[in-house]
Amino acid sequence: MKKSLHATSFRRGKDFLLKCELLTLFLLIGIFHANAGFFSQSIPAQEEIKVSGTITENTGSPLPGVNIVIEGTTRGITSDVNGRYEIMADSNAKLHFSFIGMIDQIVEINGRTTINIVLKETSEELEDIVVVGFGKQKKESVLSAIETIDVDDLRMPSSNLTTAFAGRMAGVISYQTNGEPGQDQAQFFIRGVTSFGAAAKKDPLILIDNVELTSNDLARLNPDDIQSFSILKDATATSLYGARGANGVILVMTKQGSEGPAKLNIRYENSISQPTRELQTADAISFMRLNNEAVRTRNPEGALPYGDKKIAETINGTNPYAYPSVDWKNLLTKNNANNQRLNFNLTGGGKVVQYYLAGGVSQDNGILKVDNKNNFNNNIDLKKYSIRSNVNIALTKTTDLIVRMSGTFDDYTGPRTGGSTVYQNAIRANPVMFPAYFEPDEANKFTEHILFGNAGTTTNEYLNPYADLVSGYKDSKQSTLMAQMELNQKLDVITEGLNFRIMANTTRYSFFDVNRAYNPFYYQVGLYNKPADTYQLVALNPLTGTEYLNYVPGTKDINSSVYMESAINYNRKFSEKYGVSGMLVFTMREYLFANAADLQTSLPQRNIGLAGRYTFDYLNKYFIEANFGYNGSERFDVNHRWGFFPSIGLGWIISNEPFWERTKSVVNNLKLRGTYGLVGNDAIGSASQRFFYLSDVNLNDGSKAYNFGTNYTYTAAGGGVTINKYADPNIGWETAYKTNLGIELGLFDKLEVIADFFKEKRTNILQDRTNIPSTMGLSAIPTANIGKALSKGIDISVKYQQFFNKDFWMQGQGTFTYATSEYLQYEEPNYENQPWRSKIGYSVNQQWGYVAERLFVDDNEVQNSPIQQFGEYLGGDIKYKDISGDGKIDVADMVPIGFPTMPEIIYGFGLSTGYKKFDFSVFFQGSARSSFWLDAVALNPFANTVSGGGKGNNAVAKFIEESHWSEESQNIYATWPRLSTEAILNNQQVNTWFMRDGSFLRLKSLEFGYTIPSEKLKLSRLRVYFSGTNLLTFSKFKLWDVEMGGNGLGYPIQKTFNLGIQIEF
Amino acid sequence: MLMMKKIFYFVVIIGFFTSCNYLDVVPDNVATLDNAFADRNNTERFLFTCYSYLPDAINLTQNIGFYAGDELWDIDYNEDGNAGRNGIMGGQSWRIGRGEQNSNNPYCNAWDGSNGSKPYYQAIRNCNIFLGNVDKPKDLSAFDKLRWIAETKFLKAYFHYELLRMYGPIPILDVNLEVSASPDVVKVYREPVDTVVAYIVGLIDEALPDLPPSIANEGSELGRITQSIALAVKAQVLVLAASPLFNGNPDYSNTIDSKGRHLFSTSNEIFKWQTATVALKAAIDAAENNGVSLYYFTDKKAITDSTRITMNIRGSVTSFWGSEIIWGFTNNISIGGYNDLVYNAFQAWALPKLGSRTNYYGSFGAPTMRTVEQFYSSNGVPIDEDNDWIANGWYANRFSLSVAGSEDRFYIKAGAEVPYLHLNREPRFYADLVFDRSLLFTSNDKNDKNLREIKMLAGQISGRTGSTNYSVTGYYPKKLFSYKTEVTDVGGGAVNATFARMTFPRIRLGDLYLLYAEALNEANSAPTAEVYNYVDRIRTRAGLSGVIESWELHSNEPSKPLTQAGMREIIHTERLIELAYEGFRFWDLRRWKEAQVWLNKPIRGWNTKGIDNQTFYQVSTIHTRIHSFTTKDYLWPISSSSIDVNKNLTQSPYWE
Secondary structure, rough: OHHHHHHHHHHHHHHHHHHHHHHHHHHHHHHHHHHHOOOOOOOOOOEEEEEEEEEEEEEOOOOOEEEEEEEEOOOOEEEOOEEEEEEEEEOOOOEEEEOOOOOEEEEEEEOOOOOOEEOEHHHHHHHHHHOOOOOOEEEHOOOOOOEEEHHHHHOOOOOOOHHHHOOOOOOEEEEEEEOOOOOOOOEEEOOOOOOOOOOOOOOOOEOOOOEOOOOOHHHOOOOHHEEEEEOOOOOOHHHOOOOOOOHHHHHHHHHHHEEEEEEEEEEEEEEEEEEOOOOOOHHHHHHHHHHHHHHHHHHHOOOOOOOHHHHHHHHHHOOOOOOOOHHHHHHHHHOOEEEEEEEEEEEEEEEOEEEEEEEEEEEEEEEEEEOOOOOOOOOOOEEEEEEEEEEEEEOOOOOOEEEEEEEEEEEEOOOOOHHHHHEEEEEEEOOOOOOOOOOHHHHOOOOOOOEOOOOOOOOOOOHHHHHHOOOOOEEEEEEEEEEEEEEEEEEEEEOEEEEEEEEEEEEEEEEEEEEEEOOOOOEEEHHHHOOOOEEEEEEEOOOOOOOOOEEEEEEEEEEEEEEEEEEEEEEEEEEEEEEEEEEEEEEEEEEEEEOOOHHHHHEEEEEEEEEEEEEEEEEEOEEEEEEEEEEEEOOHHHHEEEEEEEEEEEEEEEHHHHHHHOOOOEEEEEEEEEEEEEEEEEEOOHHOOOOOOOOOEEEHHHOOOOOOOOOOOOOOOOEEEEEEEOOOOOOOOEEEEEEEEEEEEEEEEOEEEEEEEEEEEEEEEEEEOOOOOHHOOOOOEEEEEEEEEEEEEEEEEEEEEOOOOOOOOEEEEEEEEEEEEEEOOOOOOOOOOOOOHHEOOOOOOOOEOOOOOOOOHHHHHHOOEEEEEEEOEEEEEEEOOOOOOHHHEOHHHHHEEEEOOOOOEEEEEEEOOOOOOEEEEEEEEEEOEEEEOOOOHHOOOOOOOOOOOEEEOOEEHHHHHEEEOOOOOOOOOOOEOOOOOOOOOHHOOEEOOOOEEEEEEEEEEEEEEEEOOOOOOOOOOEEEEEEEEEEEEOOOOOOOHHHHHHHHOHHHOEEEEEEEEEEOO | HHHHHHHHHHHHHHHHHHHHHOOOOOOOOOOHHHHHHHHHHHHHHHHHHHHHOOOOOOOOOOHHHHHHHEEEEEEOOOOOOOOOOOOOOOHHHHHHOOOOOOOOOOEEOOOOOOOOOOHHHHHHHHHHHHHHHHOOOOOOOOOHHHHHHHHHHHHHHHHHHHHHHOOOHHHHOOOOOOOOOHHHHHHOOOEEHHHHHHHHHHHHHHHHHOOOOOOOHHHOOOOOOOOHHHHHHHHHHHHHOOOOOOOOOOOOOOOOOOOOOOOOOOOOHHHHHHHHHHHHHHHHHHHHOOOOOOOOOOOOOEEHHHHHHHHHHHHHHHHHOOOOOEEEEEOEEEEEOOOOOOOOOHHHHOOOOOOOOOOOOOOOOOOHHHHHHHHOOOOOOOOEEEEHHHHOOOOOOOEEEEEEOOHHOOOOOOOOOEHHHHHHHHEEEEEEHEEEOEOHHHHHHHOOOOEEEEEOOOOOOOOOOOOOOOOOEEEEHHHHOOOOOOEEEEEEOEEEEEOOOOOOEEHHHHHHHHHHHHHHHHEEEEEEEEHHHHHHHHHHHOOOOOOOHHHHHHHOOOHHHHHHHHHHHHHHHHHHHHHHOOEEEEEEEEOOOOOOHOOOOOEEEOOOOOHHHHHHHEEEEEEEOOOOOOHHHHOOOOOOOOOHHHHOOOOOOOOO
């Protein structure tokens, strides 16, 4: 059996070789073709003329000392202090401008007498060069939808790069739901989500220096280290990454060293962060009154939880320990936190070796309080360290070696439960049952430990979040180490424009955490003597409390990945007329992790691929490009293992046509382009579904054992057999068919508009076979490549730039992304008679729920309305619409409600301006067309929503206090239904009553800077700046930060005020 | 150029040759289905896996008959804060008994394998997998292979039978459909009842020759399928097919599927009974030839005949491998965390609370008043027919109090004040039931002179003390726990519990005898001698005279046994009494189409809150069905989601 397997793979191998040979041939033909077309032009000699001009940096400041040499001669001069030059040269000669740290420019004189030149820093060469898959292309020849981000835009006073994405990048749908340091990653999707496979990878492929890494690694990148940031959106851009590219690719290259004296850049920031908006809760008195109401309104004979005396004494503030009134949130959290970030980079080098070294330290603090009675810190303290070294070595004239090493290290100390839980528990704990801790009574005068409050009879019957928070802490360490080596060999000896490259990388990640905590001692008031105002405490757990810390081991996570890439490249421009390029790249990657649950998941994850690109351009007007990815994935059966993903693109720069000359002063650039192609996705299943072609059989299932024999004791050792997963050799690649039409428009040399229209059909989406009847007898639900979905949309970016004069410039920019999706094919039961239940035609993020008409007027109306099959309900509870008309409310009445759960529109716009040494920028970001739901369970006042640990009683949100149905005011349109101390399932269904609009517009960032004149300080540059994020938010939703959506009770999103200084030596 | 070509090949070839094996990350020895048939041991595991889908006969949910009818009852989960208590033991099947069956999410849903039932279609699929792979192990002897194939075929037939009994027409899963089969292929149809019956019988016939007549290696194989078991099941299937529910039932005459086929036979055919008699005779002969006989208590204890007869009855169900067992239940199931090799959870469920400790001991299944009234008088005829009972007013005053005399001293504490209902009953009444003032004979008793008296008034040891662990009707099923099982108070709130090993019969000979009598009676126009013979064998063991004699001497309808209709009624009653509390009544009432008569009556019992005789002995209604039993309830509904998935399925008649 094994033998035959090898035989087939060998045959497969031959096919594969054949294909490769064909491809090679294809590439070679291109080169020969190009060579054959090469012919020389003879240029007649011309007279000498005087050429003059000014040389500036792109900031507008003049560049003195630039070398200007006439090509082919030794004649040359340097520019003066004002950047001016003057030289005599042939009217058809070429001038060569060069300056250290700047990109050389060669300009044909063509009879002109004034030639002004803007030189660009080498690190900014990407202005005209776009990083594309496995290489770079000239911007004008790029046919695919690639968004290149100005790295400066990503610089936010935050230790998390991903929080800057929203609105900055056309084609990226991004949002952030958590503000906790270390957990505050934004979600981002390129052109939304098209796949609806339950476990399919939906987020983009992230490549940092060509190596696949996680969004976590991306989040940790320091913007100062980034040279280029590209987003690959369409088929032509991503099909090279056939296996993983279907959801788009984010491609980041880090900076490289450049020739020149050492330049040191230091940036230090100090910021203050505080929640943007938090849920307001009712005070303790209202809590008690409403709790009484909640009991009586459901059960007129129910025992009141709070007597008049307790309420009265609490109002009087008799004794805060005997009659507590605790504002847990205030007790647990501070108003703001102080964070610092320091990073530096050093770049420079000679002809042979150039280096870029960078390091960074940041400290993010949480907004949790620390009890000074403890000698440890239980607030969130996240320190991140990073180091990066990129060294380029020119081994020979034609051989370059690049070594990249980087490491990021996190040291975290924080609450054991995580910051979000602290936040949630603050509103889950009862505010009037006991104080957080007691001042010692007479008997406890000499007690060393904190006297935490609790009630009941056992250790911690009730939730005391303060005790939970201050009694311990968690330490965790995370490190990622990356080493990468790349060798570039120019092969001009063979033919001009040919080079070969090989690269290897390994990334190692490790994480562990440990918990340390003591068991708090809990007390309650036994006796309160009002006249003397003294109390006696009763210890609840004198035997189990500890004054020393206990240790609990935590999780450990280790993984490793190894990546190899080798490529051959050919790129040549023949005369001015046409250019060709070809590329063939081979990649392989292995990923292995330590904590696999079983054998199948423990096996290495491997991908292998061959990709190629072939481009041809003619007269800088007509462009054609063909790409392919040919990828193998170990997840699929031998016959489906390889996927071929071709793509093609066409482009036409109309503005380069002769007939356009006259309009060029208005429309300086007009380019049309279109691409079509296929991209695949092999990450379509969960970890346990890894090998679709293998069955997963449990041969030792104790529950499938059976006993026999006189004494019922004989059984087959180990148990019986259960099939957890059926082998399905037919499962293969999820495939995206992507179409992109783009237009690039430049107006007056100042305004640049890029618009892309896209449409993607995603097929072979892995889906559970819901259509398999029970009579098949399957013990596991099989999956198949059945689903189909369509997405379409538009992304636009607009840039406006104007230098009014030497001192005043202005730049505006905006992006707009609209991405919508729909199910085309989805296996579901036949809903012929209830078409509203069918998913076909709806967004893959559509929510189904019940249509709430209003609240029930009274019990009488309840009796006379269709039965709502979710437990008991009364007047004042939510009344649903009977969509199916069958006299009962059940799943058949669920209809699509609201907008999709993920925003369909993300937009952003901003303005930067500078006057002399001052600069100012502002950026707004918005989101539209999304819905979210209030969490009716977590918000249910008085209910216990603590999982594990002591019991709690949810606080009453202010808005519930203000607007709820009560027997006195029977408002059938109140925000909250009739109160209850328990979960009322009827009101906790997904429904339109608790649906809210997720759209918002916010002042995302604002920055004001001043560059101190550097001459006096012997520095190249010194800039101080103030910046802020999330300063203002406009939204209909006022209860908490709207971007957090239904997750509003967690750690809030932060607004920050930041002061920074940037020094360059 | 040459060099460039070389480099290209270098790239490609490095790539390829590494790739050849690079993607084969899966080692050869990952567990797959092939490993399940690697050798004899593994194949045996798979065989046992097929067995493991058999319903656990002592699980109160899986043995649906226990709770789903009107024989045994539990404490209402709405009462006394007992919410959530249902489902501990028999929740889902009891919901059916309470009248809560529905098509939205059916209880004991064997079709989908949910809500308290094992998934029988998965069981059948496994049987097919076994049959398709059993040739693989090289070390499995030809003899074993044949036997294992035969066992699996039987099991496959049996699972179909279980489904047939619940749903009537069902899809037959003779061959497994491919996992990747297209949606059209998997949308199967329900097959007509007669087709299913023929299929099951055919499969059992195929299996029979290779099954062992009896188990040779009892130590490790007792409980595996024998010819006797297969013949008995085949007979049960044929009896079911011949019974009024499926044999020309006019209620189903219009049940036609989307292909236009009648799913039920439209005319009543007597020959089906004749076929059944042949199969029953064969089953009885096979069992008897292999040493199976009605159970008689043979322990040499110094007990009177009164007690000995009750022990015959109790032993027929709870003895350890008693002589009457054709198919005994041997699986080690776990209920409430107990690995139940000795059936302790099951027995604890049936036991009255005998000690002060409350948790775990104390009945969850209380015999209902209806079944209590059904037992014969000491004359062997129904109490409402018994001339003595009528003449003495015992029947009319059966709920009124009398005083137990010395003639009852082996059953009831002499001189105790008890209702007439508890006096002058047949031995099976005393064998099957524990009730207030009744006496409990246990293996610790050297004789029956001074037996333990059960006290069940509210507040007494075995009565209602808290909100749980009491009998909701005032009766406990004595028939379901071994007389060797003892619970004694050892003081200080502790109890000493000894659970005896017992063997619950999936099929016992008494069942076949009565089925045979029933089938013979139906197959012929008038009762034959054989009919009386087989009924009387059961009556004799129960200490009663023959049918003809009993009725002639004591009944107000003395000639009842002489007609087919009269004898039918007698056989039915005999069956309900003999097999009471064993989970038969629920199925028999359906088979006979008598469920509508019985199951719509309220569930009654004594007033368990009564603290003295006057208040305790008041008959009270415990439960009235939530939805009355109608024609649709004779068969299980298919869940509406299953119908959504497969529109080719015709919903069971009258369900929607």
